[in-house]
Amino acid sequence: MKVFSLCALVSLCTLTAATIYENGRERPTRFIDTKIASLGSNATAWSTYGPNATELSYKGRWDSQHISWWAAPGLKFAFTGENVAITFGPHTTNTVLVAYRVAGLDWQLSNITTNATHQFVSPSNPGLNATLPSQLPLTFELRVTNWAYGVQISAVHLAKNEKLIKVPEFSRRIEFxxxxxxxxxxxxxxxxxxxxxxVGAGLGETEFSVTAYPGICLHDANCWGNPRGQTYQFFHTSDTSPRALALYNSTPPLYPFASQPTPTDLVIINIGTNDNNTANPVRGDSYYRSYLSFVPRVHETFPDAEIVLMGLWGNFVRQGNTWVQQAKFIDEVERVARELGEQGFPVSYFDTKGILQHGDIGPTFHPTDAGHIKVASHLMRYINIKFGWELKATGPEVQHETLYWNDQVNY
Known part of the structure; x- marks a missing residue:
């Protein structure tokens, strides 16, 4: 069973076993069991690196205790030899699902245990391509699949006398x-x-951070259990999850943006769906004013970045003999983009109208995998045309397990 939450848009949820559905049918999941016994007496057979080793590159938001936050944070490094293990600390969410891969091979998935060591690469592990010369450095990449859960890196282990190698940062960076x-x-x-x-992975050769959390508003209000809005929370290291509240209470640390190895070139903002909901206490004028003040602060944080405001698509409702999209805050977002552009801010508006159709929205009122791919594809081409960014992805898998096809073509 897949382990992650499908709770409603309330951050105060619990970790539960859940099922992946494809067109209403359950998808079998076979995740790799990577947990191993403590290194113990075999510790001498390993070379161990601490979580602050300069060869480790942390992707997305991590704090000073090497705890991951927000959506799809990652870890990347290169290594020699044929063995890679990682010890996860006490602030790892038990059974959190991570994706990992070696070089440009397909992703593998594994559930992580708190205070445990997991061996992701070995000579017999499918994560290692045996056809590649083992003496060549290979890259290892790990991503947390969830948004409310996370891991804490305590140590990285390689085979004895093998080396950890830093992977150079890509030259362009996006903040979502x-x-x-x-x-x-x-x-x-x-x-x-x-x-x-x-989008971040699909563009290729791009560093990116997804600072997003379900249920959160742009306006600084309590929305779906999130105590603060993005106008406050974005500038802090941790998200609004229960584990963040348990660790930091109401005083999360500010995020050290200056510590990023490369400057941010592009900021993509898509927020307001939760503000535009009768369950939350935000009016259109409050949303507009918050947005109008938020973007200049983002610009101040990333002075060299272009900023793209995305239109909000909303849900589809039955109208007569068809389905009609209920777009949200269209006038407000367009107005913010127009007024800030007139003031000289590097702001543009990405209209999402017509990208998604009724069949692209799942039972949770959010895009299906195909819907996410459609939005990403249009946005990638917009970035390519608007800002001249080359699409540099050359083959490695981006979205996992979307290889659907029909093996009967004559019916």
């Missing part, structure tokens, strides 16, 4: 800011299947 839509709520592998991750 959003809510459940960016973080992949309801998608097969949640943040790992969401359009935020899909």
């Amino acid at each position: 800011i959003g809510d459940s839509l960016q973080s992949g709520y309801g998608a097969t592998y949640e943040a790992f299947s969401g359009f935020g991750y899909t």
